[in-house]
Amino acid sequence: MSAALLEALRAAVGPAQVLTPDAQDLSAYEEDWRKRERGHALAVVRPANTDEVAAVVRACAQAGASLVPQGGNTGLVVGSTPDASGTQVVLSLQRMNRVLALDAANLSVAVQAGCVLQQVQAAAREAGFLFPLSLAAEGSCTIGGNLATNAGGTQVLRYGNARDLCLGLEVVTAQGEVWQALSGLRKDNTGYDLRDLFIGSEGTLGVITAATLKLYPQPKSQVTAWASVADVHAAIGLLGLAQRQLGAGLTGFELMNRFALQLVAKHYPQLRIPLIDALAPYFVLMELSSSQDSAAAQAQLEDVLGEAMEADTVADCVVAQSVSQSREMWHVRESIPLAQADEGLNIKHDISVATSRIAEFCARTDALLAQRIPGVRLVNFGHLGDGNLHYNVQVPEGGDGAAFLREHEKTVNTLVYDSVAEHGGSISAEHGIGSLKAMSLPQYKSPVALQLMRAIKLALDPAGTLNPGRVLGPATPGH
Amino acid sequence: MSAALLEALRAAVGPAQVLTPDAQDLSAYEEDWRKRERGHALAVVRPANTDEVAAVVRACAQAGASLVPQGGNTGLVVGSTPDASGTQVVLSLQRMNRVLALDAANLSVAVQAGCVLQQVQAAAREAGFLFPLSLAAEGSCTIGGNLATNAGGTQVLRYGNARDLCLGLEVVTAQGEVWQALSGLRKDNTGYDLRDLFIGSEGTLGVITAATLKLYPQPKSQVTAWASVADVHAAIGLLGLAQRQLGAGLTGFELMNRFALQLVAKHYPQLRIPLIDALAPYFVLMELSSSQDSAAAQAQLEDVLGEAMEADTVADCVVAQSVSQSREMWHVRESIPLAQADEGLNIKHDISVATSRIAEFCARTDALLAQRIPGVRLVNFGHLGDGNLHYNVQVPEGGDGAAFLREHEKTVNTLVYDSVAEHGGSISAEHGIGSLKAMSLPQYKSPVALQLMRAIKLALDPAGTLNPGRVLGPATPGH
Numbered sequence: 001m002s003a004a005l006l007e008a009l010r011a012a013v014g015p016a017q018v019l020t021p022d023a024q025d026l027s028a029y030e031e032d033w034r035k036r037e038r039g040h041a042l043a044v045v046r047p048a049n050t051d052e053v054a055a056v057v058r059a060c061a062q063a064g065a066s067l068v069p070q071g072g073n074t075g076l077v078v079g080s081t082p083d084a085s086g087t088q089v090v091l092s093l094q095r096m097n098r099v100l101a102l103d104a105a106n107l108s109v110a111v112q113a114g115c116v117l118q119q120v121q122a123a124a125r126e127a128g129f130l131f132p133l134s135l136a137a138e139g140s141c142t143i144g145g146n147l148a149t150n151a152g153g154t155q156v157l158r159y160g161n162a163r164d165l166c167l168g169l170e171v172v173t174a175q176g177e178v179w180q181a182l183s184g185l186r187k188d189n190t191g192y193d194l195r196d197l198f199i200g201s202e203g204t205l206g207v208i209t210a211a212t213l214k215l216y217p218q219p220k221s222q223v224t225a226w227a228s229v230a231d232v233h234a235a236i237g238l239l240g241l242a243q244r245q246l247g248a249g250l251t252g253f254e255l256m257n258r259f260a261l262q263l264v265a266k267h268y269p270q271l272r273i274p275l276i277d278a279l280a281p282y283f284v285l286m287e288l289s290s291s292q293d294s295a296a297a298q299a300q301l302e303d304v305l306g307e308a309m310e311a312d313t314v315a316d317c318v319v320a321q322s323v324s325q326s327r328e329m330w331h332v333r334e335s336i337p338l339a340q341a342d343e344g345l346n347i348k349h350d351i352s353v354a355t356s357r358i359a360e361f362c363a364r365t366d367a368l369l370a371q372r373i374p375g376v377r378l379v380n381f382g383h384l385g386d387g388n389l390h391y392n393v394q395v396p397e398g399g400d401g402a403a404f405l406r407e408h409e410k411t412v413n414t415l416v417y418d419s420v421a422e423h424g425g426s427i428s429a430e431h432g433i434g435s436l437k438a439m440s441l442p443q444y445k446s447p448v449a450l451q452l453m454r455a456i457k458l459a460l461d462p463a464g465t466l467n468p469g470r471v472l473g474p475a476t477p478g479h
Numbered sequence: 480m481s482a483a484l485l486e487a488l489r490a491a492v493g494p495a496q497v498l499t500p501d502a503q504d505l506s507a508y509e510e511d512w513r514k515r516e517r518g519h520a521l522a523v524v525r526p527a528n529t530d531e532v533a534a535v536v537r538a539c540a541q542a543g544a545s546l547v548p549q550g551g552n553t554g555l556v557v558g559s560t561p562d563a564s565g566t567q568v569v570l571s572l573q574r575m576n577r578v579l580a581l582d583a584a585n586l587s588v589a590v591q592a593g594c595v596l597q598q599v600q601a602a603a604r605e606a607g608f609l610f611p612l613s614l615a616a617e618g619s620c621t622i623g624g625n626l627a628t629n630a631g632g633t634q635v636l637r638y639g640n641a642r643d644l645c646l647g648l649e650v651v652t653a654q655g656e657v658w659q660a661l662s663g664l665r666k667d668n669t670g671y672d673l674r675d676l677f678i679g680s681e682g683t684l685g686v687i688t689a690a691t692l693k694l695y696p697q698p699k700s701q702v703t704a705w706a707s708v709a710d711v712h713a714a715i716g717l718l719g720l721a722q723r724q725l726g727a728g729l730t731g732f733e734l735m736n737r738f739a740l741q742l743v744a745k746h747y748p749q750l751r752i753p754l755i756d757a758l759a760p761y762f763v764l765m766e767l768s769s770s771q772d773s774a775a776a777q778a779q780l781e782d783v784l785g786e787a788m789e790a791d792t793v794a795d796c797v798v799a800q801s802v803s804q805s806r807e808m809w810h811v812r813e814s815i816p817l818a819q820a821d822e823g824l825n826i827k828h829d830i831s832v833a834t835s836r837i838a839e840f841c842a843r844t845d846a847l848l849a850q851r852i853p854g855v856r857l858v859n860f861g862h863l864g865d866g867n868l869h870y871n872v873q874v875p876e877g878g879d880g881a882a883f884l885r886e887h888e889k890t891v892n893t894l895v896y897d898s899v900a901e902h903g904g905s906i907s908a909e910h911g912i913g914s915l916k917a918m919s920l921p922q923y924k925s926p927v928a929l930q931l932m933r934a935i936k937l938a939l940d941p942a943g944t945l946n947p948g949r950v951l952g953p954a955t956p957g958h
Contacts, residue, residue, distance in 0.1 A: 107722065173931065189911045193676055193680075197935075217722050244696045354663045450670075456939075
């Protein structure tokens with residue numbers, strides 16, 4: 001069976017592009033980015049174009065095998081690596097990495113799914129435009145993966161998630177047919193929204209092979225500021241003020257707690273962290289993008305912060321005086337996940353609640369955690385403007401990290417997710433479900449929604465060819 | 480059979496809210512807004528809340544009957560009125576018209592589906608916010624209908640379609656179950672995007688009963704300008720310049736051809752139409768929304784237009800000097816559809832192509848039409864910034880309109896739609912498919928897309944309870 005499938009795969013993409021574990025080290029494809037799980041693939045196939053992707057899907061469907069689409073393999077929820085069975089085919093899109101066409105007058109660019117995000121950003125920049133999707137893994141994640149997981153990042157406040165940046169897709173269905181809708185229309189009400197159904201479905205409904213993306217004019221100037229605040233409530237007050245005063249100019253609004261920055265200070269002592277000596281518990285990084293020059297933008301941002309200081313919303317603040325100072329501020333913010341990793345093991349969450357309830361969520365959950373785990377070390381940071389926090393627990397300093405995880409990980413997850421649910425929130429704001437959260441989903445998602453999702457999966461991929469087990473968990477009999 | 484169903488409906492919503500043709504005049508529910516078709520309902524039911532909607536759906540499903548959800552019944556494609564059989568139930572959402580909760584800190588408002596759009600706009604405004612969806616029927620269309628059809632309008636360029644303004648839905652499924660997701664999250668990657676699947680599905684997959692919508696800060700100022708241009712190509716040039724210079728400040732960009740404005744002048748002689756004596760073939764209305772005062776906004780808009788005049792992109796222009804002058808300009812633009820109706824019968828299209836190809840589309844299609852129908856009177860206007868034009872043919876002056884339609888409507892539709900298809904466009908940019916375009920869809924939509932859509936319809940509504948025949952046309956055996 002598997003010999004026949006391998007033969008069909010070789011016929012589909014050429015023998016050189018079918019990698020097998022007996023001949024090659026496949027660990028880069030088999031292990032997830034966080035090194036949470038290592039699977040085993042029957043083969044890794046690397047198609048060169050959409051027709052080859054379709055042929056691979058048909059070969060797997062005919063053989064009754066399943067496949068796992070993979071881009072940069074930088075996902076955080078174990079969604080793009082094979083299971084342990086050794087029977088799954090990893091479909092790597094990495095060779096399909098061409099920018100197909102940039103249409104300046106339509107403010108759009110069509111790209112193949114395997115383009116690395118940074119490559120798309122660069123193509124836009126070279127033509128004088130902005131492609132605003134921006135996230136930590138941008139140097140290695142692919143746009144296909146960004147769309148399959150509806151990636152978020154630091155510019156969502158103004159530009160939306162990956163979903164909001166996509167005008168159209170090309171998708172290979174579970175039957176190996178090609179749906180092509182790349183013509184870059186901004187309005188098209190001719191039927192169901194297939195585009196958004198595929199976006200965020202984590203490769204379980206179809207394989208995204210290309211996309212037409214929105215471009216934006218480059219802002220004339222960008223100015224960043226850093227503020228210390230007394231609590232999350234004050235940060236939310238600053239957010240509201242900034243939204244009222246700056247409108248669409250407010251392109252970033254990140255929250256960081258003191259401990260997150262202390263980890264950065266410890267592991268990256270060369271970085272200058274603004275206001276860190278002021279002993280405030282929370283800090284905000286905010287960014288204004290403007291169609292005016294940087295002096296005007298700076299003045300506008302100073303006005304907002306002046307008003308916030310007068311109202312005691314902000315304790316202290318610094319407005320970057322140059323592009324390099326702005327970059328330094330962002331660099332501090334972006335170093336938090338790395339500092340966390342340097343510090344040791346941790347329990348990550350990627351939650352969202354309505355911004356009106358997020359201060360209450362933090363206060364309540366902080367208290368519950370402190371009660372359950374005395375001295376808990378909480379790294380709390382993220383995209384406050386979107387109601388999205390990475391609310392992480394760092395294992396105790398010098399302790400046995402693995403033992404801490406064994407003892408506490410499940411308890412911590414349950415405590416945090418229950419609190420999220422009480423506040424009407426989501427247990428996965430931007431990372432997706434993958435395998436890692438598939439077992440938690442039924443507890444926190446409405447049964448009606450799950451039923452609708454299962455019906456859709458069954459309708460579009462009745463044989464379970466595409467990334468089975470992801471999002472919805474293992475198929476149950478009758479489904 | 481129908482007696483038992485009527486009994487069940489009366490039990491579900493109370494006898495007073497089941498209107499039947501023997502007792503009441505149902506024409507307001509049975510005839511579409513453009514008076515293209517008049518159907519016959521078994522009954523019109525007017526539930527008071529979501530549970531009653533669910534009970535109505537269950538009653539219809541049990542009886543093997545089908546139902547047609549209806550909001551303000553202002554749709555343009557015959558999607559919300561019953562067919563001629565006298566067996567369908569019209570489910571009117573109009574009594575469910577409460578604003579449920581406005582959350583200032585989350586910039587969101589939850590409303591029932593039967594809220595009239597103007598009521599939602601007013602609720603936002605009273606709280607100091609903007610709900611930007613804006614279209615001709617806003618005084619009578621409902622937000623449920625806006626979402627079911629993914630309505631567009633004049634502010635899409637900046638704020639997107641109805642889809643982009645929705646954070647969450649409450650939906651009654653074809654099985655009469657309730658899916659509730661109103662908590663106003665800006666990020667939620669826990670599974671398939673059910674929200675966007677229901678939005679734009681025209682009541683064929685579920686009944687939208689409530690929604691949580693995005694609010695925006697009110698801009699500090701809005702300034703409007705009016706420009707005459709030599710052709711569509713020049714208008715596109717002005718669009719690109721304005722997008723580069725104004726960024727997110729550019730909130731409106733409408734195109735109007737000379738004949739459209741001549742109709743306004745003829746039927747509304749009291750309106751002052753800027754630059755109409757200048758003999759230009761096309762005119763643009765553009766709007767800048769700013770977080771600065773109106774003097775600064777006016778100066779910014781004047782800069783753009785100055786640059787455009789120097790480059791000969793714009794022939795002549797006027798910048799509104801007051802809010803009332805801005806309103807007058809918008810009033811002229813909004814009077815075009817009414818002037819068209821006053822002038823007599825016409826053939827309407829609602830097309831979109833990529834903005835980079837729209838000038839070419841217009842030139843080519845204008846020529847083909849002129850060749851086919853010498854002296855054709857073309858009303859061409861719409862949301863150029865979105866690549867969306869209402870490209871309409873007015874019957875000849877003083878001629879027999881009905882005879883003209885009989886002779887030419889099909890030919891004109893085919894000619895225009897074929898040209899749209901050649902330019903990679905959509906035959907329905909913002910109006911939807913309904914019954915009116917359901918028979919054209921298979922010619923212009925990809926077979927793979929249609930197959931996916933049919934599979935989804937069958938998965939979520941296997942019995943065909945919800946608005947059958949709309950979007951996908953009559954069910955075929957095996958589907």
